[in-house]
Amino acid sequence: MDIRWLQDFLALAELRNFTRAAEFRNLSQAAFSRRIQSLEHWVGTGLVVKGSQPVRLTDAGEQFREGAQVSVERLLETRAAIRSSQFEVMSQIRLAMPNVLARSDFRQLLGVIGTGARSSFSVIVGTTAEVTARYLAGDADLLLAHDCPMLPSHESLAAQDRLVLRADRFLPYAVRGRDFGFPGTPRTPFPLIAYAQRAYFAQLFEHILSRAGNRLSYRMAVQCDMSDVLKEVIVAGHGVGWMPESAVDAASAALIAPVGGPEWELPMEICAYRPRRSPSPQVDAVWQALAAKVP
Template identity: 30%
Template structure:
């Protein structure tokens, strides 16, 4: 049995539909449905009456809803207790998107070190779905991520605070050979696109801000999808196509001329970098960390 199945089920209880619950968990509806099925198979009971519309819980599902939330709370409470016993030194755990852990955090660390604290800063990097999942489940003190109101509505809660800690841009780039863009200059033929999955954070943001406007101007031919911006960068550097990647991730390559930003009609997307915290600080070190950043 996996903890995320319990969290999925509580999301279904909260939202009352598979589609809305799946969206809140940053997974596709078929994947979400499979996870609910997996939970039911493990329990050996049916939690959802699939003959009813809208989504209706079975009597067993209603009874299990409270138990599932208790199990989630107990699991994280035990984890926190064990960490407190085994780690007497104060720690701050930051859950970060992969790209920011690579491109933003190393420079930002200099700011954090100026606090003069001996606190151990632990960074756990992952894709946005897993990072948000861990953060909202209480599996970390802070979430460092790119932010967008259009596709980030889960963070618009009264118990979540945020600080703006930086900016970035999602830029369309291509490898440069002999002073010319390898992709994106000749718009009379399809442009090879190395894309973010459509259900990912960057994928949805690009669809809303860029791709829809390019439909009548450029024929994009998607040749590879990858949720990791670092992987897309590597593919661009190998000359496999163009891609939108965070500007901070390719600063050196842009400065050297190895990569270049595509001109219009391709467009960039402004990005805000935020640090989030959920509820009250777990310890004095977390509060000092937050106050230092506010100052």
């Protein structure tokens, strides 16, 4: 039995949807379903009610969920303790952050810690969903990620220590001098530069869309899950796209600007997360250094 099967099952039990759980675990839906089936064969009974939407667990599945959660937590805690005992040899802090923050905040993070820090860093980057999954799986000691009070990035992060580093905003941008008729009309929709559906920022856009009702009319022009790519497309004048304000550096700000008013933006926060039980004194030291710099 593979611990990843348990993590897959717990993701499915929380998200109640095979597609969303597979995306969160960074697997194809077919591969994810095979893992769940393998786990059911190992347990010896069905854990999921077949065909239920949203997904429901069987009585055995509910019973198994409790044991699986405890087992995964204990295994990860044990691994963290073993690594902590070897930390003087390893001396490396594992940091996970999405691509958009790796470009805008990693240098600032190193500046906060200072050049005299006695730790080295291993940095895991990817989409918000990917790095969050890897952090929750125990592959990183610290996570830096965006979080929106109206739409938390992941429920499991509520059980982690959380430190708000600074405020950010998620708002629409277009090349300067053009607004593309934003927010559009049914007869003249504006071209949208959008995030792929699996991206956390796509969920934020869907929230803005639902909040706006019928006041936003668009046609899809480009779709991608990386803010850097979207920014280049916006700079090239292909349409309007939402991005974190922190992703727009001074050079880009000379070329693109927000469009619309405050009703089209969402407040966000750039946050650091760590397990309630910190794995090492080195991680504690980094956490305290970050906390000391928070306004």
